[in-house]
Amino acid sequence: MIKAGIIGGAGYTAGELIRILINHPQVELVFVNSTSNAGNKLTDVHxxxxxxxxxxxTDQLPYNTIDVLFFCTAHGDTKKFLEANTVPSDLKIIDLSTDYRKESSEHDFVYGLPELNKEQIKRAKHIANPGCFATAIQLALLPLAKDQVLTEVHVNAITGSTGAGVKPGATSHFSWRENNISVYKAFEHQHLAEIRQSLTHLQNNFTEDINFIPVRGNFTRGIFASIYLKYDGSVEDAEKLYQEFYKDSPFVIVTDxxxxxxxxxxxxxxxxHVEKHGNKLLILSCIDNLVKGASGQAIHNMNLMFGLNEKEGLGLKASAF
Amino acid sequence: MIKAGIIGGAGYTAGELIRILINHPQVELVFVNSTSNAGNKLTDVHxxxxxxxxxxxTDQLPYNTIDVLFFCTAHGDTKKFLEANTVPSDLKIIDLSTDYRKESSEHDFVYGLPELNKEQIKRAKHIANPGCFATAIQLALLPLAKDQVLTEVHVNAITGSTGAGVKPGATSHFSWRENNISVYKAFEHQHLAEIRQSLTHLQNNFTEDINFIPVRGNFTRGIFASIYLKYDGSVEDAEKLYQEFYKDSPFVIVTDxxxxxxxxxxxxxxxxHVEKHGNKLLILSCIDNLVKGASGQAIHNMNLMFGLNEKEGLGLKASAF
Amino acid sequence: MIKAGIIGGAGYTAGELIRILINHPQVELVFVNSTSNAGNKLTDVHxxxxxxxxxxxTDQLPYNTIDVLFFCTAHGDTKKFLEANTVPSDLKIIDLSTDYRKESSEHDFVYGLPELNKEQIKRAKHIANPGCFATAIQLALLPLAKDQVLTEVHVNAITGSTGAGVKPGATSHFSWRENNISVYKAFEHQHLAEIRQSLTHLQNNFTEDINFIPVRGNFTRGIFASIYLKYDGSVEDAEKLYQEFYKDSPFVIVTDxxxxxxxxxxxxxxxxHVEKHGNKLLILSCIDNLVKGASGQAIHNMNLMFGLNEKEGLGLKASAF
Amino acid sequence: MIKAGIIGGAGYTAGELIRILINHPQVELVFVNSTSNAGNKLTDVHxxxxxxxxxxxTDQLPYNTIDVLFFCTAHGDTKKFLEANTVPSDLKIIDLSTDYRKESSEHDFVYGLPELNKEQIKRAKHIANPGCFATAIQLALLPLAKDQVLTEVHVNAITGSTGAGVKPGATSHFSWRENNISVYKAFEHQHLAEIRQSLTHLQNNFTEDINFIPVRGNFTRGIFASIYLKYDGSVEDAEKLYQEFYKDSPFVIVTDxxxxxxxxxxxxxxxxHVEKHGNKLLILSCIDNLVKGASGQAIHNMNLMFGLNEKEGLGLKASAF
Incomplete structure (x- = not known):
């Protein structure tokens, strides 16, 4: 059994992580650390x-009882924590924050997008788990980058409210958000950096704009991205490209x-899903922001790091309705 | 033109009041007071x-420019305000808070439920505007009380999120409330006091329980109350009773x-709507909590106090979908 | 009083038209024709x-009792009707279907977008009322076309379920649509024709693509369009352009x-609302699909045709929550 | 491996059954019969x-390949099928329809509520799976019936739209149901029969009314029942009663x-959850109508019939948000 701990256990991604790990046949959840909730039951919050x-x-951090530590901390806080604390050098870390997603010679975190970096993840000790929008958009574009055919990209992606976290605010107030639509951080969302980083790994010369309009949707879970760009090939070419790229990726389904x-x-x-219209290729990409876009992907990474079947514990039933 | 001012202009009921008054053909809105938003445009908030x-x-209160002052203040604050400040003795006041709904020899506020107190309202200087649940439930029960046939009452009423106000909190967080149902203050909701006060005015000997389960719904506007009690008459008797009681009430519609x-x-x-099942009479009662349950009713009261057609400015289009 | 009749009275746009006309101070609704519902009360359906x-x-069509006839018929049916029936030559017609939106020497319908064709509408006998998406998108682009600066356009617009009509179907089933997002008719929506027609009236040389992704939203009312294109000017230039273009258009508000x-x-x-990001101008455009995108616009057209204040009867309260 | 077949595979309960069985470690799904969809992929529908x-x-019914047959047929159709067809006498049957829930000397179906009939279910060949409302309401009342303290019962229960099935209709149209509330079959819901049947097994003398108001909610999944009745004991008494009654029921959680x-x-x-208010005991009861109220309960029954751990395959992650 893999023994796991969590830091920052009161937020949405931690809740999702716990809900999945609890049913993972090869994991024992040893502790969930939360300074604000120490002493409270998990079920009081989740x-x-x-x-x-x-x-x-717990407010304790018994490193020696675990094999892997998940950081569900706020952006910036993982780095602060690791700079202020010494964790055992052989403890595996999976960080769900944004802190180590940018590659750098100053850290050894591997960008944990299994469809891009599976082999490095298997050997990694430290994982920077991708952002939710970043996951949906990269998976839609990686096959094209691999084929060196990326051109200027047009993205509109609508997200559920859980993407904004548990802290209440004006745009997460039910009375406001219900049946409402709005745009935020147009052209400037912070996930653009990690998206471009991955794409240029595959297509070095890609420098054109990724025009990205993030939209706040009136639902709680999920990201639906509509993406298009100029593309010379046929829809059959594109489908073949995507099927080939994802042939060993059990969680990515290319549907007609x-x-x-x-x-x-x-x-x-x-x-x-891909369609061709005129000279444009349309790619639709859907994920659950809390699962594939966060905690499920973190567990996928854990499975790879520990040599498990990568689908272990992730046979989750779609809610469907 | 009636000149109107509002105190406590940043909340939901104030917003609704302004949105209706702006189109009221006989009202000029002179000022909207808000300490927290003084200097900001109304459109910044609404x-x-x-x-x-x-x-x-504005943070000013130029009483001499207005004929009527609406209090959209938090419960408790109207009373505090009126105890600390001197308002002109001839200024009409309509208070949307709970502060003066309980009758008392210590104040001269008339309970502003037009279907019950129309004549007193016409002559009143001060109005205590009813609560939202209280409006929906009283309108369902008044004809029975008038007929002296009230028995133990069973009420389940589901309300929209706007009933809980603009301040964000755990139960108004979109991620939690969307597609969720919960119960609060079962059997103990504060509106029970004003409901019983009105019912016993009509049926003095009514002392049986009003069992009231308030439910938080996953919608923003409206209250839907399902009410039943033992009733000896036929459904035709009941319909006749309701039609008769509300024959001069233009906003109450009894439908078959x-x-x-x-x-x-x-x-x-x-x-x-009334139905008879076995020995029980079922009454369904629907209102918009922010309009008939708050700001629309306040304007209805204003219309009566100033001798206008009581429907003036209240010909509001149902959203329907 | 203007006397109005409606053909095709059982659908959503007819319902909305009736709900607004009922409160219009200068209109008497004389009849609502519906073959499927003849004899039923309006309130049975609406x-x-x-x-x-x-x-x-009614199943009757007493043309001589009315001044204006609204067609809320299915696409194709207005044309069929007018080819099969003779209506009085002086009867004003406002057609909410798509049948006469394309300009042609074979008919005299004026395209009823008041912000573009106000003077022609005032003199028109027959109006082709614009489509809902077409209204939201044109209003976002007309000022740029007038300024001859349109380039390739990127549009993502999400619509409420009422846009799909009253007839139940798989994509309007609550169990499916609730909390769901999907795309339809990408790049090929039928409203593109009328959009391009209007834009090229203002900017004759505009031939570039209008890339339009229509999205099904999980709400009932409204269209939110996110639109961008290359634009050399500053955001101040754009704001000035929009303010100037809409200075006589009471229903279009340009907000910062x-x-x-x-x-x-x-x-x-x-x-x-306009924003500048890099070399792109982002325009956000919001309407209610049933009001500004259909029945409200039809009444706006009626007001213009009969010389009324164009806002008459259209001072509708926002639902806001 | 248990080999399973499904009849009536295109509806909601069949979809849910398939989604769970697919991940059940001890089941092989051998066929899904659907006359209307024969030849189509399951994924086309689900x-x-x-x-x-x-x-x-498939339109075939290869009985000899399976150990258990689930009927997800419309109410009435299971009985018609079994009267018209001969199925092998040793084939286990779990019927999700209402056809055999009423006990009778004319059939050998056991009422499949594991919390009531676990031992009979283990030995049964034929199971009548309970209704969704019936499950939520019975589980709230069984401990009281066992304790012989049932009195007149007051139930208000709100249900998601999936309870009404996949066939589109007026009350499942998104435009109508979104943000809407309505009541149906008040006091007369068909599940009252099976509820009373179970309760009187435990408390023979119970003859008082079960007043049940079913409510249509604007969500897709779940039933939330608010139930109260006169009760002499304390809340601690009630909690003890419920904890004791459900001590061997892994899917029923009594929370404070x-x-x-x-x-x-x-x-x-x-x-x-139970609360005491005055002389009333309030019981709140929540289930997912498609899982515990239908397909999950069917699999629970299967697990019991085949001697598996009763939780096998049912460690489903709450969607939570």
Missing amino acids: GGLLGETDMSF KNPDLKQVVNTNKCVL | GGLLGETDMSF KNPDLKQVVNTNKCVL | GGLLGETDMSF KNPDLKQVVNTNKCVL | GGLLGETDMSF KNPDLKQVVNTNKCVL
Whole structure:
């Protein structure tokens, strides 16, 4: 059994991580650290766990009891923590924050997108888990980058409210958000950096714009990205490209049917669909932002790091309705 | 033109009041007071007013410029304000808070439920505007109380999120509330006091329980109350009773069709429907909590106090979908 | 009083038209024709009208009792009707279907977008009322076309379910659509024709692509369009352009704040907002698809045709929440 | 491996059954029969299965290849089928329809509520799977019936749209149901029969009314029931009663915290909570109508019939948000 600990256990990604790990046949969840909730039961914060665990949050960090430590900390806090604390050198770390996604000679975190970096992940000690938008958009574009055919990219992606975290605010107030649509950080979302980093690894000369409009949707879970760009090939060419690129990626499904978001909600899948219109290739990409876009992907990375079947514990039922 | 001012202009009921008054043909909105937003445009807080007004919030209270002052203050704050400040003795006041709903020899506020107190309202200087649940439930029960046939009452009423106000919190967080249902203050909701006060005015000997389960719904506007009690008469008797009681109440519609909430959303209507099952009478009652349950009713009261047609400014289009 | 009749009275746009006309101070609704519902009360089909009318649907068409006839017929059916029937030559017609939106020497329908064709509309006898997406997108682009600066356009627009009509189907089933997102008719939506027609009237040489991704949203009312294109000017230039173009258009509001859809839901407004990012101009455009995108715009056209104040009857309260 | 077949594979309960069985470690799904969809892929109808199966619907019924046959047929159709067809006498049958829930000397179906009939289910060949409302309400009342303290019962239960099935209709149209609330079959819901049947098994003398108001909610999954009745004991008495009754029922959780619906959505759990107010005991009961109220419970029954761990395959992650 792999023994796991979590730091920052009160947020949405931690809740999702716990809900999945609790049913993972090869994992024992040893502790969930939360300074704000130390002493409280997990179920006080994550009500969906009722009947599944009696564990309480702890303010302790017994590193020696675990094999892997998940950071579900706020952006910036993982780095601060690791600079201020000494963790055992052989402890595996999976960081769900943005802190180590940018490659640098100053750290050894591997960017944990299994469809791009599976072999490095298997050998990695430290993983920087990708962002949710970044996951949906990269999976839609990687095959084209590999084929050196990326041109200026047009992305509109709508996200569920859980992407904005548990802290209440004006744009997560139910009375405002219900039945509402709005745009934020147009052309300037912070995930663009990691997207471009991955794409240029595959297509070195790619320098054109990635025009990205993030949209706040009136639903809780999921990202639905509509992406298009100029493309000379046929739709059959594109489908073949995508099928080939993802032939060893069990969570990416390339479908020839027009997809909808709820096909992936509550699962670790990414569903992709391509269409050709005039000289444009349209790619639709759907994920669950909390699963494939965060905690499910973190567990996928853990499975790879520990040599498990990569689907272990991730056979999650789609909510579908 | 009636000149109106508002205190406590940043909340939901104030927003609704402004949105309706702006189009009221006989009202000029002179000022909207808000300490927290003084200097900001109304449209900064109430975006639905874009294109309709350039007015800004003020921290001033120029009583001499107005004929009527609406209090959209938090519960408790109207009383504090009136105890600490001297308002002109001839200024009409309509208080949307709970502070003066309980009758008392210590104040002269008339309980502003037009279907019960129309004549007193016409002569009143001070109005205590009813609560939202209280409006939906009283309108469902008044005809029975008038007929002296009230027995133990069973109420389940589901409300939209706007009932909980603009301040964000755990149960108004979109990620939690969307597609969720929960119960709060079962059997103990504060509106029970004003409901019982009105009912016993009509049926003095009524002392039995009003069992009231308030439910948080995953929608923003509206209250749908399902109410039943033992009743000896036929459904025809009941319909006649209700039609008679509300024959001079233009906003109460007694329908023989099974109603749905959206028939009244965004309007000042209350739709009532009665059915007989065994020895029970079922009454369904629907209102918009922000309109008939708050700001629309306040304007209805204003219309009565100033001798206007009571429907003036309240011909609001149902959103319907 | 203008006397109005409606053909095709059972659908969503007819319902909305009736709900607005009922409160229009200068209109008397004389008949609502519906073959499928003849004899039924309007309130049987349009429950939101409860308490406002006792009128029943008719299968008669007493042209001589009316001044204006609204067609809320299915696409194709207005043309069939007018080819098969003779209506009085002086009867004004406003057609909400797509049948006469394409200009042609074979008909005299004026394209009823008041912000583009106000003077022609005032003199017109026959109006082809614009499509909902077409309204939101044209209003976002007309100022640029007037300024001859249109380049390739990128549009993503999400629409409420009422856009798909009252007939139930797989993609309007609540269990499927709730919390779901999907794309349809990408790059090929039928409204592209009328959009291009209007734009090329203003900028004759515009031939570049309008890339349009229509999205099905999980809400009932409204269209939120995100549009961008290359633009050399500054954001101030663009704002000035839009303010100037719409200075006589009371329903179009250009705001410098990031808008959200519910600001316009249940109103006849179009809210526009522009931002500059790199060399791209982003335009956000929001309307209510049933009001500004259909029935409200039809009434706006009626007001113009009959010489009324163009805002008459259209001071609709935003639902806001 | 248990080999399973399904009849009536195109509906919601069949979809849910397939989605769970696909990941059940001890089941092989051998065929899914559907006359209307024979030849189509399962994923054409149940999109949430993408990437999990390539199976197609069949119009064949190879009984000899399976150990258990699930009927996901419309109410009435299981009985018609079994009267018209001969199935092998040793084939286990689990019927999700209402056809055999009423006990009778004319059939040998056991009522498949594991918390009531676990031992009979283990020995049964034929199971009548309970209704969704019936499950939520019975689980809330069984401990009281066992204790002989049932009195007149007051139930209000709100259900998701999936309870009404896949066939589109007026009350499942998104434009109507979104943000809407309505009541149906008040006091007369068909599940009352099976509820009373179970309760009187435990408390023979119970003859008082079960007043049940079913409510249509604007969400897709789940049932939230608020139930109260006169009760002489303390809340501690009640909690002890419930804890004791469900001590061997792994899917029923009695919590001392106020529950919300999403704690159980997408799981096979029933969460119960009791409160005492005056002389009334309030019981809140939440289930997922498609899982614990249908397909999950069917699999629970299968597990019991085949001697498996009763939780096998049912460790489903709550969607939570």
